Structure formats: C-alpha cells, structure tokens
Amino acid sequence: PCLPRIPEVDPLYISAWMDSLLSERLERKTQDIYNLLDQNENDWNEVFYIILTRNFGFGVNSDAFERLAKSLPYRCLQKQRNSQTQIEALLFGQAGMLEEEEGDHYYRLLRREYLFLQKKFKLQQLDSSIFKSLRIRPDNFPHLKLAQLAAIWLQYDTLFSAILEAGTPGEIKRFFHIQPSDYCKTHYHFRALSGEKEQSIGQGAMNILLITPFVPMFFAWGRRNNLPHYCERGIRLLESILPEKNTTVTSFQRVGIPVRNAADTQALIQLKREYCEKKKCLYCRIGFRLLKQTYEVTEKRVECKD
Secondary structure: OOHHHHHHOOHHHHHHHHHHHHHHHHHHHHHHHHHHHHHOOOOHHHHHHHHHHHHOOOOOOHHHHHHHHHHOOHHHHHHOOOOHHHHHHHHHHHOOOOOOOOOOHHHHHHHHHHHHHHHHHOOOOOOHHHOOOOOOOHHHOHHHHHHHHHHHHHHOOOHHHHHHHOOOHHHHHHOOOOOOOHHHHOEEEOOEEOOOOOOOOOHHHHHHHHHHHHHHHHHHHHHHOOOHHHHHHHHHHHHOOOOOOOHHHHHHHHOOOOOOOHHHHHHHHHHHHHHHOOOOHHHOHHHHHHHHHHHHHHHHHHHHHO
C-alpha cells in the first residue's frame, strides 16, 4: 500500500529491516522443517526427500509433489535404487499416472512394475488430477520433473549427507547434473511424443533449488545440532545466488530498493506476503515509519492553525 512513498524512508533503515525480514523467513522455514522432523521420527533423510520433492513442483505443483512424497516413503525408493525403471514406476504410479491399461511398450512396463511394487509396499496411489500441466511450460511438466527426481534417487542414496559436505554452490549443483531415462528425452508425458531433447535441470531451476530446500535445511541442521557455521553457510549461499525474477521483486526495485542477490529477494518476498498482503502496516518498519511521518506532519499543521 505504501509502495510510492518508500523513497521517503532512509535506505539504511530499509536495509536493517530487510536483514530482519530474511531472518523471519528462515525462522519460519526452519520451523516447518522441525514440524516434519517430529512427524517423521527425526529422520533427516526422509524430511529432505519430502522438501526436495515438494520443490520439484516449482510452485503450481508444489503441494501435489509434497503429497506424493508423503504417500511414498523414501525407504521404498532406496530398496529399488538399483533399477531406474522401478524408481520411475513408483513415482509415476504413485502419482496416478499409470492408471490406463493401454500405452506404448515402456508405459506398459512401468505399469506392470508399479502394480507389483504397490502390493509389495502396500501403497495407496494419488489421483493424477492434482498434478497440473495447464499453462505450464513443457520443461516444467510434472511427468518430466518426476523423471528427473527418479534419476536423482537412482544415483544418490544419502544425498542430504553429501550436500552437507559440499563446500560451494557449484559442488551442490553438480549433484543435479543428471539426465532422466532415454524415454523421457522424447516424451514430455506418456501420450505425447516430442523431438529428442536434453532434459537436464536448467541453471534457473538449480538456483531455485539452492534457495528453497537447501538453505533452510542448512539453517535447520545448524540450529538443531548447535552448529552455527551451517547457518552462516546458508546465508552465504543466498548471498552468492543471483536475484530471483518475479513481479514482487520488480515492484520494489522500481521504487529504488536495491536487490543484489537472493537474500534480498527472499526478504522482499517475506515483506510482501507477511506484511503487505496481510495489511500489517503497523508491524512493518517501513509502514510504521511512514505512518509516523504522516502523523507528525498532521500534528504540525494543527499546531500552525491553532
């Protein structure tokens, strides 16, 4: 609501507020991780699996992907990790994408594998309608994202432990330089054949993964285990990533708020969602300062009239 008046506020005051906003956002995400740990017997690998899977939904399908992860325990994938076909069968089948009896050879193979594994692990599959493809770029179709997840879990058994040991953003990104199965290079989903294309995870998507699952996990791990250097590492990671591009960030940039890195964009997202949208202006340092200035000007005008 006060966007046009933000230039009236001292930049140093705004900078200090953004530091607090970033801390708030990380605290909230840390608490979400703690809640998942309580629900999963303090199993960090299971929680990381749920959070990573959720973030492969990239916004539109995030809730659906989280439901998928919670309905398909990580141990099920671990037990079949020597077979890419079986891991894909578990993910596609649990997502309700192998319901139809007819399909090409690979589809029928996945369906047979899933029906066997579903009985083996006593799984209750989801309804495929919760996964959205409308108005989504083909590179973000849920079928392709599930195939990429399958390639990750095929290659790494304890990915969270490996990421904790990684020293730089580049080392973390290398864990995601994977290719899905050959079938997925020519199919965005089972009913549509496409030209052959490399279906690796793009740099933009990798940066989002660094921001959303990894930084909060570093922060939560450091807090829970009294290892503050992991918290500091999470902050440094955010500061090393280019700013996110979205309408929220752009609107604040236009009024002069500097956006240097992902730490700044995360702070601004927190400001927009938790203060602006909820109209908590009195609790926002920018809003409070502007309201105070307005009140002081009004008081002076009243005094002058008297």
